[in-house]
Amino acid sequence: MSASLTIARRELSSYFRLPVGWFTIALFLFLCGCVFGLIVLVPGKVASLRVFFGAAGWILLPVVPALSMRLFSEEMRSGTIEPLVTSPAREFSIVLGKYLGAASMLALMLLPTLLYAVILARVSARVPEPGPLAAGYLSLLLPGLFYLSIGTFCSALTNNQTLAFLATLFILVALMLASALGPAVAPLWLHPVLAWFSFETRIQDFAKGVIDLRHVIFFLIASVLPLTLAGVTLRARRLG
Amino acid sequence: MLEVRDIHKWYGAFHAVRGVGFRASRGEVVGLLGPNGAGKTTTIRMITGVFPPSQGTILIDGVSVLDQPEESRRRIGYLPESAPLYPEMSVLGYLNYRARLFDIPGRDRADALERALTIGSLQDVRRKRIGTLSKGFRQRVGLAAAALHHPGLLVLDEPANGLDPTQIKHMRETVRELARDSCVLLSSHILSEVELTCDRVVIIASGRVLADGTPAELRRAHASDASMLIEITESEATAAIISIRSTPGVSEVDSLKTDNGCRTLRVRLRPEHAAPRDTALAVARSLHGVGVVPRSLTSEDPSLERVFHALLETQASGSAA
Structure with a gap:
């Protein structure tokens, strides 16, 4: 665990030392600011952060792959993967460390958006309640963590950051489409299964202000699988 | 300290390393010499645990690289070719990161970092970003990071690559200094440098050991x-x-x-x-x-270069026959 934390710390700090990190934060906050300023904060309308959480979820689709694309790809391209894999850290500790670093960055990126709740509390007659607010943030954070795990896996597959970005984006869009179009094309008997696997429904539950522990566990377990695959990829690469 | 026994590496059908074996002791600088594509880097990567040999045994202080990978990696300091580093980190930040990765306890970390900075003569650039340093300094940062945890075996892949004569001299002195209480295995294609730095030379070509001995022994036997x-x-x-x-x-x-x-x-x-x-x-x-x-x-x-060429010619004529 100590190796994972060391790697996570280095990974997190590197986002703030590189232009790509600042650019990703700026892009995310700019888009979130646009949603808040143009859609949420409309004079004469009842302001609610629900719209913001729904839109920010979509903004995460290109932003998360931008966070995860360099995790392993850059190490493989520059050759720093060699000193890393020849350290005593195990493959799965390395994957966990990289993931935790990116996950911390995602959490930090969401932090400034709390300002919107403060602004809303000042200008709106209805003060945002803590419960739905927490559920709203979980609707961003939990899928974000799942997207990141897919991004980590894709980054472990290639030394090309652009390819890692596109592969992650493609998988995420494919999952979204499968989630949205699945019920329309699948036979009836498959609907309960699709509903269980659909993360779109779970995100909507959070957006409604419902914190269901089953949803939390679903996203956490769903994140473990791509991370395991990333560890297996790293080990397979070592075994040549 | 290091015992390499009959290691092989296959990449699919390509037999890259064909039964390489040699030993190296603490206090010794052993040079791995060979033309491009001889299998030097593959051998080094198997020793350092980047990937395992397809066949054969590698022991570091009696610890098997294959059976106890984490334990063996603690005993190795590795400087890969062209010293890959994180350009956005400071010298001290990077060394501190490596110290934590190798589990150097907090109470010993400051001393280990000071020692590493001294090894690389990096005191004046400790706060500088690695990306702003010259090639020579970056190589020194890589060497300091490899020696940071006081490993029994230091493996340096082409440490003098791209350095100017003054930097090569500094690197040679540092390597000799480190070999006082470690075993140093270095690969190089600068034959004169190997002759000046190494106590023993292992010459590899086409994945096989062609010769193993002190430069004087090789001159006598193979010139x-x-x-x-x-x-x-x-x-x-x-x-x-x-x-x-x-x-x-x-x-x-x-x-x-x-x-x-x-x-x-x-x-x-x-x-x-x-x-x-x-x-x-x-x-x-x-x-x-x-x-x-x-x-x-x-x-x-006869220079080591002549020995080297004589061996390669013998090997080439042997293969042709």
């Missing part, structure tokens, strides 16, 4: 011919060359340089004809016979 340098007056050069060429046991005479009216000749001797000392005497007599008095007459040790 294709001995040679001597003769300095004569320029006006006597033609007569001297004709006379030397006709001496039994001489294979070739090269005219090297003319300086202040003196010509230097390199005379290559055939060791199979007679002992080089006897042939040298015959050359002296022959010169005396035509009335040429050499200004100086010295025997020339």
Whole structure:
């Protein structure tokens, strides 16, 4: 665990030392600011952060792959993967460390958006309640963590950051489409299964202000699988 | 300290390393020499645990790289070729990161970092970003990071690559210093550098060990011919060359340089004809016979480069046969 934390710390700090990190934060906050300023904060309308959480979820689709694309790809391209894999850290500790670093960055990126709740509390007659607010943030954070795990896996597959970005984006869009179009094309008997696997429904539950522990566990377990695959990829690469 | 026993590596059908084996002890600098594609880096990567050998055993202080990978990696410091580093980190930040990765306890970390900074002579650039450093400094950061946890085995892949002569000299001194209480295995294609730095040399070609010994042993055993340098007056050069060429046991005479009216000749001797000392005497007599008095007459040790080329030629002719 100590190796994972060391790697996570280095990974997190590197986002703030590189232009790509600042650019990703700026892009995310700019888009979130646009949603808040143009859609949420409309004079004469009842302001609610629900719209913001729904839109920010979509903004995460290109932003998360931008966070995860360099995790392993850059190490493989520059050759720093060699000193890393020849350290005593195990493959799965390395994957966990990289993931935790990116996950911390995602959490930090969401932090400034709390300002919107403060602004809303000042200008709106209805003060945002803590419960739905927490559920709203979980609707961003939990899928974000799942997207990141897919991004980590894709980054472990290639030394090309652009390819890692596109592969992650493609998988995420494919999952979204499968989630949205699945019920329309699948036979009836498959609907309960699709509903269980659909993360779109779970995100909507959070957006409604419902914190269901089953949803939390679903996203956490769903994140473990791509991370395991990333560890297996790293080990397979070592075994040549 | 390091024991490599009959290791092989296959990449699909390609047999890259074919039964390499050698030993290295603490206090020794062992050079891994070979042409490009000889299997040096593959051998180094198997020793450092980047990937395992397809067959064979590697022991570091008796610990198997294959069976106890984490434990063996603690005993190795590795500087890969071209010293890959994180350009956005500061020198001290990177060394601190490596110290944590190798579990150096907090109470010992400050001392370990100071020692590493001293090894690389990095005190003045400790706060600088690695990306702003010159190639020589980056190489030193890589070396300091490799030696940070005081490993028993230091593996350096082409440590002098891309360095200027002053930086190469500094690297050589540092490597010799580190070898006082570690075993250093380094690969290089700069033969003169290996000769100056290494106690022992393992020559690899086509994935096989061609020779293993001290530079002196290799010169004795594998140099294709001995040679001597003769300095004569320029006006006597033609007569001297004709006379030397006709001496039994001489294979070739090269005219090297003319300086202040003196010509230097390199005379290559055939060791199979007679002992080089006897042939040298015959050359002296022959010169005396035509009335040429050499200004100086010295025997020339075959360089490691000649040993290296002689071995490669033998191997190539063996493969062709």
